[in-house]
Amino acid sequence: MGVYGNLESMLIILLRITGYGWTAIAFVVLSVLVAVKILKRSNPGRKPGCIGIGYVSLIVFCLLSFSSMLAGALGGFVVNAFTLPRYKAKVVSVSSYVSKDSKNRNTIMYRSTVAFTTEDGTPVEMETDISSSGRPEIGETVTVGYKPGMSAAGEFSGTKYLLMSGAAVMLLVIGYFSIAGIIYAMGWQMATYFNFGMIILLYFILPLAMLFMLGGMGYAVVQYFMGLRPDMPVWAVVVCTFFCLVLSAGMMGYVRLLAARRGRTR
Known part of the structure; x- marks a missing residue:
């Protein structure tokens, strides 16, 4: 009875694990396997130690977790952008809260409550899904996506597109190193992948990073002159x-540099 009781208890525990829990368990197992392979390839002939395996496993687990979270957030945003019905909504009220950064500095963040009418004539009033340091104007019109059952309206604004652009850059960087670790652990050659990484860095990550910085600073300046900040x-x-001026000039120079580099490689 004792053995069957233990098996029954273990089965109940396993059945209670959610999909997120199984994903985390899979990431832990994969991280340990990748860590062992990396240590064996970097130190051939030596048995990996527990501390080394734990340290490398933690790094791999963090990379895989962040990549998955960013991919999920970006995937959800893209799906919502193409599938959610869009409505013109008016800001009817604004709530605020204090946010602290890593240096313990306080920033007042604002979140809008909007009102709109759905396609079937149902009036809806709810908060949007993003906050901003710029205070929205009461009566301001914003574009939102909504379907019944949502707890917050999905706001399609410049702030959200900037956030998603930043998340895309982070996903490219973190995802690149995650895949590099797996390729290295599998014992494959890294030269081709490193060349691919340089292309991604030069033609995607750096331009997107400059666009993100230019958009963020330019957006703050525009908000100031519009009286929103x-x-x-x-x-x-x-x-x-x-x-903004420096980044604009730098981007034009960088585009010319890439064009000249591409012309030399042909």
């Missing part, structure tokens, strides 16, 4: 404007 210091406006 009256609390923004003048020195911050000057700095953002200066870097």
Whole structure:
């Protein structure tokens, strides 16, 4: 009875594990396997130690977890952008809260509550799914995506597109190193993958990073001159404007550099 009781208890525990739990378990197992393979390839003839396996496994697990979370967030955004019915909504109220960064500095964040009418004539009033440091104007019109059952309306705004662009850049970087670790662990040659990484870096990551910085700073300057961020210091406006000009010139020069480099390789 004791053995059957233990088996029954274990089966109940396994049945209670959610899909997210099984995913985490799979990531842990994969991380350990990849870590062992990496250590064996980097130190042939030596048996990997427990501390080394644990350290490398933690790094691999973090890379895989962040890649999956970013891919899920971006995938959800893309699906919603193409499938959710869109409505023109008006901001009817604004809530605020204080957010602290890593340096313990306080920033007031604002979240809009919008009102709109669905296709079947149902009036809806709810918060949007993003917050911003710029205070929205009451009566301002925004585009939202909504379907029955959602707890917050999906706002399609410049702020959200900037956030998703930043997430895409992070996914490219973290995903690249995640795949590199798996390729290295499998014992495959790395030269081709490194060349592919340089192409991704030069033609995608750096341009997207510059566009993200230019968009973020330019958006802050536009909000200030539209009166949406009256609390923004003048020195911050000057700095953002200066870097917008520098980034614009830098992007034009970078595009010319890539064009010249591509012409030489032909």
